[in-house]
Structure formats: C-alpha cells, structure tokens
Amino acid sequence: MSRITGQVRIVGAGLLGASIGHALVMRGVDVILHDASRANVSLAIDYGAGRAPAEGDDPSLVIVAVPPDATADVIASELAAWPNATVTDVSSVKSGILSELESLGADLTRYVGSHPLAGRERGGAISARADLFIGRPWVITGGQGKHRRLVEDLVIELEALPVTMTAQEHDASVALVSHVPQVVSSLLARRLNGASEPAVGLAGQGLRDTTRIASSNPELWVQILGANAAPIVDILKAYRADLDAVLDALERPAAPGARKVVAEVLAGGNSGVARIPGKHGQSKRFSQLVIRVDDEPGQLARLLTDVGEVGVNMEDLRLEHSPGAQFGLAEISVVPEAEARLAAELEARGWTLAGASE
Amino acid sequence: MSRITGQVRIVGAGLLGASIGHALVMRGVDVILHDASRANVSLAIDYGAGRAPAEGDDPSLVIVAVPPDATADVIASELAAWPNATVTDVSSVKSGILSELESLGADLTRYVGSHPLAGRERGGAISARADLFIGRPWVITGGQGKHRRLVEDLVIELEALPVTMTAQEHDASVALVSHVPQVVSSLLARRLNGASEPAVGLAGQGLRDTTRIASSNPELWVQILGANAAPIVDILKAYRADLDAVLDALERPAAPGARKVVAEVLAGGNSGVARIPGKHGQSKRFSQLVIRVDDEPGQLARLLTDVGEVGVNMEDLRLEHSPGAQFGLAEISVVPEAEARLAAELEARGWTLAGASE
Numbered sequence: 001m002s003r004i005t006g007q008v009r010i011v012g013a014g015l016l017g018a019s020i021g022h023a024l025v026m027r028g029v030d031v032i033l034h035d036a037s038r039a040n041v042s043l044a045i046d047y048g049a050g051r052a053p054a055e056g057d058d059p060s061l062v063i064v065a066v067p068p069d070a071t072a073d074v075i076a077s078e079l080a081a082w083p084n085a086t087v088t089d090v091s092s093v094k095s096g097i098l099s100e101l102e103s104l105g106a107d108l109t110r111y112v113g114s115h116p117l118a119g120r121e122r123g124g125a126i127s128a129r130a131d132l133f134i135g136r137p138w139v140i141t142g143g144q145g146k147h148r149r150l151v152e153d154l155v156i157e158l159e160a161l162p163v164t165m166t167a168q169e170h171d172a173s174v175a176l177v178s179h180v181p182q183v184v185s186s187l188l189a190r191r192l193n194g195a196s197e198p199a200v201g202l203a204g205q206g207l208r209d210t211t212r213i214a215s216s217n218p219e220l221w222v223q224i225l226g227a228n229a230a231p232i233v234d235i236l237k238a239y240r241a242d243l244d245a246v247l248d249a250l251e252r253p254a255a256p257g258a259r260k261v262v263a264e265v266l267a268g269g270n271s272g273v274a275r276i277p278g279k280h281g282q283s284k285r286f287s288q289l290v291i292r293v294d295d296e297p298g299q300l301a302r303l304l305t306d307v308g309e310v311g312v313n314m315e316d317l318r319l320e321h322s323p324g325a326q327f328g329l330a331e332i333s334v335v336p337e338a339e340a341r342l343a344a345e346l347e348a349r350g351w352t353l354a355g356a357s358e
Numbered sequence: 359m360s361r362i363t364g365q366v367r368i369v370g371a372g373l374l375g376a377s378i379g380h381a382l383v384m385r386g387v388d389v390i391l392h393d394a395s396r397a398n399v400s401l402a403i404d405y406g407a408g409r410a411p412a413e414g415d416d417p418s419l420v421i422v423a424v425p426p427d428a429t430a431d432v433i434a435s436e437l438a439a440w441p442n443a444t445v446t447d448v449s450s451v452k453s454g455i456l457s458e459l460e461s462l463g464a465d466l467t468r469y470v471g472s473h474p475l476a477g478r479e480r481g482g483a484i485s486a487r488a489d490l491f492i493g494r495p496w497v498i499t500g501g502q503g504k505h506r507r508l509v510e511d512l513v514i515e516l517e518a519l520p521v522t523m524t525a526q527e528h529d530a531s532v533a534l535v536s537h538v539p540q541v542v543s544s545l546l547a548r549r550l551n552g553a554s555e556p557a558v559g560l561a562g563q564g565l566r567d568t569t570r571i572a573s574s575n576p577e578l579w580v581q582i583l584g585a586n587a588a589p590i591v592d593i594l595k596a597y598r599a600d601l602d603a604v605l606d607a608l609e610r611p612a613a614p615g616a617r618k619v620v621a622e623v624l625a626g627g628n629s630g631v632a633r634i635p636g637k638h639g640q641s642k643r644f645s646q647l648v649i650r651v652d653d654e655p656g657q658l659a660r661l662l663t664d665v666g667e668v669g670v671n672m673e674d675l676r677l678e679h680s681p682g683a684q685f686g687l688a689e690i691s692v693v694p695e696a697e698a699r700l701a702a703e704l705e706a707r708g709w710t711l712a713g714a715s716e
Contacts, residue, residue, distance in 0.1 A: 317658070
C-alpha cells in the first residue's frame with residue numbers, strides 16, 4: 001500500500017518525470033501524465049508511467065519535471081489550476097525558482113522545492129526506470145506542514161534518501177559536486193578538438209575519466225548553468241585563482257616557491273578527493289586489487305564467482321581498457337582488512353594480480 | 359627466443375623499471391637491476407625482475423627508469439660507463455631531457471629517447487607487472503641505426519605499440535592527454551576541501567570520474583609538470599581563456615550572446631570527447647546497456663555468464679555506485695549492432711534494464 005493517497009499529476013514526461021511515474025504506478029498510485037509534447041506523453045504512457053489527463057482529475061500532489069527555463073512558470077500555473085494540491089519540482093537549481101515564483105506572485109505555501117540527485121546521461125522517457133532514485137539523495141528545500149510531509153512521503157516511497165537543505169545551501173552544493181565538474185570537464189574536452197590523431201591515440205584512462213561527462217547534453221546544461229550562475233561563478237573564480245597560481249609557477253619554474261605552489265595544488269587534490277564518500281554512504285576509502293582478465297568468454301564471470309566464494313564483499317568493480325591488447329584489468333575495491341586475504345586466495349586460484357591503484 | 363640479445367641493465371627499480379625487468383626475465387633475457395636504494399633493488403630482485411650487478415657485466419642496452427629530475431644525469435653517466443651500449447629512458451617528458459644531455463656534453467648517438475604510455479596510480483616495484491605495456495603506445499622520439507632498432511625490438515618484445523614522434527610532438531601530446539588533465543583534476547578536487555559533509559554527500563559518478571586522478575602522487579607529478587612546463591602552459595592558457603569566457607557569460611547571463619558562449623563550450627566538449635579512441639584502438643563509440651545488479655553474492659557473475667551465453671562481446675564494463683542502496687548498476691558496452699539483441703535476451707532472463715547512458 002502506497003504512502004501516497006490521492007492522484008499524482010506529473011508535468012513533463014522526460015527521464016525524471018517518467019521515472020517517478022513508473023515508480024508510483026508500480027505502487028498502485030493513479031498517475032496522470034502531461035507534457036507539452038503529445039509524442040512524449042504517448043511514449044511515457046505506453047511505457048507504463050501513467051495515464052492521460054481526464055475530466056474530474058483532482059491531484060493531491062503535482063510534480064513539475066520540465067526543463068529549467070520553464071519550471072517556475074509551470075509551477076505557478078499548476079498552483080493556480082489545483083488550489084488544493086501540493087506542488088513540487090525536480091529542478092536541479094532551487095533559489096532561482098523561488099525568486100521567479102515570488103515575482104510571479106505565486107502562492108508559495110503549497111510549493112515544496114525538491115531535487116532528486118539522480119539521472120543518466122541520456123534522457124527522455126525511454127531511459128526512465130522506476131528504480132532511478134533508489135539510495136540516491138533527494139534534497140527538500142522548503143515547504144511546511146502537510147505539504148512538506150507529502151513530498152517526504154514521495155521521496156521515501158521512491159526509496160531515495162531525504163536530505164534537508166535551504167535553497168541556497170542546495171544550490172551551492174550542487175554547484176560544487178555537479179555543475180562545476182561539468183564545466184571543468186567540458187573545457188578540458190574542448191582542447192581535444194584541434195589535436196592530431198597520434199596525440200589522442202596516446203589517451204589513457206585518466207583522460208577518459210576526466211572528460212566522460214563532457215558528452216552531456218548542451219541544451220539542458222546551458223539552462224542549468226545559467227540558472228545556478230552565482231554559486232558556480234564563486235567556485236570557478238576560486239578554481240581560476242588556483243589555475244593562475246599554477247600557470248605562474250609553470251611559466252617561471254626556477255622562481256623560488258614555484259615548485260611548492262604546484263606541490264600544494266596536487267596535495268590539495270589528494271585531500272579533496274579523499275572527502276568523497278564511497279559506496280553505501282561511507283567515507284572510508286577502500287583498497288583495490290587489480291586482476292588480469294583475459295578476453296576469453298567467461299573469464300570475468302569466473303573471477304567474480306571466485307571472489308564470491310572467498311566470501312569477500314566487492315565494494316566496487318572497474319574494468320580497464322587495454323587498447324590493442326586482448327585482455328583487461330579488473331579493479332576490485334574491498335575493505336582494507338580483506339585485501340590481503342582476497343589477494344592470497346585469488347592467486348592460489350591461479351589469478352594474476354597487478355599492483356593496485358591508489 | 360627473445361629479440362633482445364645481450365644483457366639489459368635497468369637503472370631504477372620502480373614501477374616501470376621492475377615491470378620491464380619482469381617482462382624481459384620472462385623471455386629469458388639476462389636483466390641487471392640497479393637502484394640508488396638497496397631496498398628497492400632487493401624487492402625487485404625478490405619479485406623476479408632481474409639480478410644484482412656483477413663484475414664483468416657488459417649490457418648491450420641500458421634502460422634508465424629513475425624519477426624525472428635525475429634522468430638526464432643518469433643517462434649521461436650510463437652513456438659514459440658503457441661505451442658500447444644503447445641507452446634509453448622511460449621519462450614522460452622528452453625535450454627537456456635532450457636539452458640537459460646536450461648541455462652535459464653527452465654522446466647522443468647512442469641515446470634513444472622513448473616513453474611507454476603505461477602505468478598505475480600506485481608505483482613501486484611491488485606494483486610491477488610484466489604485462490603492463492601490452493597494447494599500450496610506446497613513443498620513440500629519437501635515435502638512429504642499430505641503436506634505434508634495439509629500442510624498437512624492446513618495445514615489440516614487451517608487446518607495446520611503437521609510435522614515432524619528435525620530442526616536441528611527444529611533449530605536446532602528453533601535455534594534452536595526460537599532464538593538463540592531471541592539473542585540471544587536482545584543481546577541481548581541491549575545491550572539495552572546504553565543503554560541508556552534506557555537500558559532498560550529494561556526490562555522484564560525475565564528480566568521482568573528474569577527480570579520480572587527483573589522488574596521484576604529488577612528488578612525482580611536481581617533477582613531471584615542471585619538466586614539461588612549456589607545452590602544459592600553452593594548453594592551460596587556452597583552457598583559461600575558455601574559462602574566462604564562461605565566467606564572463608555566467609556573471610552577466612542576460613548579456614547578448616552569453617548563452618551562446620556557454621553552449622559552444624559544452625558542444626565543443628561533446629566533439630572533443632568523441633575524438634578519444636575506444637578499446638582495441640578503435641575510434642567508434644559503443645552502445646551501453648545498464649543492468650540492475652542486486653548486492654547478493656554471485657549476481658554480477660551470473661550477469662556476465664548470461665552475457666557470455668548470449669554470445670555478445672562485452673567491450674567494457676563499469677559498475678556504478680549507488681550510495682545507500684543495496685544494489686549497483688552495471689554498465690556494459692557493446693557494439694551498437696548487438697545492443698537490441700542483448701537487451702532482449704537479458705530481459706528474457708529476468709534482468710532489469712535501465713536507460714542507457716550516452
């Protein structure tokens with residue numbers, strides 16, 4: 001039995017809207033889907049994310065999941081159209097939405113700002129999954145009383161982790177962990193456009209990782225970055241100040257203190273990356289074992305079976321490219337206490353271990 | 359039978375030196391190991407990377423694998439100590455080494471600059487593997503006649519892919535694909551130091567990927583960046599110019615053309631990242647399937663077994679974190695032509711597929 005009583009109306013049948021729809025339909029909720037595009041709605045309905053609007057609809061909860069530029073307007077019109085409903089959104093920027101709503105004179109007592117930290121690089125209803133939100137943080141930035149409780153119920157229903165923040169704290173946080181990384185990665189990838197083929201042929205995993213998110217959708221991200229400009233600018237200015245210091249040190253490498261500047265940036269990078277929590281929300285770092293896996297069918301499966309038999313929990317797995325080679329290197333993360341035993345057991349079973357990465 | 363005739367002397371028993379030693383010992387070559395640190399040499403010898411120096415040694419090839427700061431001096435002294443030997447190095451920066459050697463008055467006819475694009479984040483002889491170089495590019499930047507041929511034989515023997523470049527072309531290339539990404543990633547990770555725990559708690563795969571290499575060893579990288587400063591500065595200046603344009607556009611988002619600037623950077627990121635070659639040296643992009651894998655033992659192994667049974671080759675595998683959740687998402691890359699069939703077969707076997715990432 002769902003925590004959500006009454007109908008839920010979702011405006012915007014893209015990745016997030018359709019995923020929420022899927023998840024609620026699975027739990028027996030009557031989900032109404034609306035989208036400016038009839039094709040989007042038809043697709044989402046066909047995939048089981050809800051039904052078309054009908055005479056007599058009376059949603060208790062409206063979820064606005066439209067692109068950033070349109071969000072405030074749609075929230076305002078939905079607040080007006082359904083005078084008893086709680087209205088929330090999934091926008092990745094919260095302060096701007098609030099300001100816009102205030103200038104539109106909207107009734108903010110029934111608006112609860114929220115943002116699920118979930119998604120995939122490819123969007124659209126076709127990519128939607130009911131389990132998209134499981135275990136992911138879902139920030140709630142406002143609202144009160146029964147309206148807020150309804151949105152909390154939604155978050156818990158979808159098995160996400162509710163996180164309370166003010167709109168400003170939220171925007172600064174996503175600027176740091178999501179928006180600035182996007183800018184930094186796109187700027188780096190941009191440098192590859194003029195490069196020779198032999199040069200890019202030397203690429204390794206480091207370049208691949210730092211530029212992976214540079215394949216994000218420009219139309220969506222232009223809106224996100226524009227909407228969260230102020231916190232992003234703050235962080236990028238600090239980034240640029242560090243970049244200037246490094247440039248200065250590299251241009252005059254013999255100057256006193258030049259090496260120290262560069263060393264400090266690198267060490268600061270070490271400590272910064274160590275702050276990112278690992279799997280299951282834990283902050284501790286794991287140990288890595290690297291095992292050679294030949295390209296023959298079943299090899300990787302056999303490795304994982306052996307790991308399972310040894311009884312060590314695999315916290316993370318990464319398979320590394322070996323351009324031109326007929327094998328891969330599987331990097332398995334385990335708790336440090338288990339590392340030695342797993343290494344010994346795998347070697348005893350004939351696996352070839354390499355030095356672990358940091 | 360090895361292509362390499364005669365003894366090979368390796369100076370520097372760290373990750374690269376010991377790995378080369380391992381690979382040659384496996385092929386029956388008499389490998390002599392030397393390192394300024396007796397502990398390093400003992401460790402490398404214990405791991406089977408070669409033997410200690412002895413009276414009467416007469417190497418035909420000397421490989422210098424010491425940290426960047428010491429490389430030119432060691433090359434020069436080895437050239438002098440072994441008047442008949444070819445001397446090469448594995449340094450990740452080539453022009454600077456040449457300049458230093460010229461100013462030391464070394465005999466450059468027997469020196470062949472080279473650089474294997476291989477490595478792991480954690481160094482040292484303990485991380486060494488004979489197969490470290492398989493399929494990886496190994497750039498050769500100089501030398502002639504029999505000396506050059508001997509180094510080419512070494513590269514081919516270790517199953518790497520010989521790539522010819524001038525020292526300048528090499529340095530510009532590694533600045534682009536390795537050194538600048540390191541700087542960019544460290545600068546980004548540095549921003550996390552002052553962040554609140556709730557903020558870093560929102561971290562997703564995008565942040566993890568863009569900051570992964572920020573855990574690199576500062577002592578080594580200070581030397582690398584200092585040694586390749588000029589090409590790095592060129593690229594970082596272009597990077598900074600783009601960063602300034604984005605900052606400008608974000609600070610004045612209503613200005614005409616502001617959105618266009620940001621959109622162009624993002625689109626430039628798209629095209630740049632598409633230039634990076636994929637597995638087995640191919641430039642084509644693969645399709646991704648994302649499958650939910652519960653945290654129960656054996657689940658991932660069962661998935662891979664099923665993929666194998668379907669008969670589709672897995673080009674790449676990536677397991678994604680789900681903080682707080684008791685499952686992961688396995689992202690499998692396959693050739694586009696096989697995507698639909700594999701998806702259908704896996705779903706028929708009970709697997710839950712999610713929307714694929716780009």
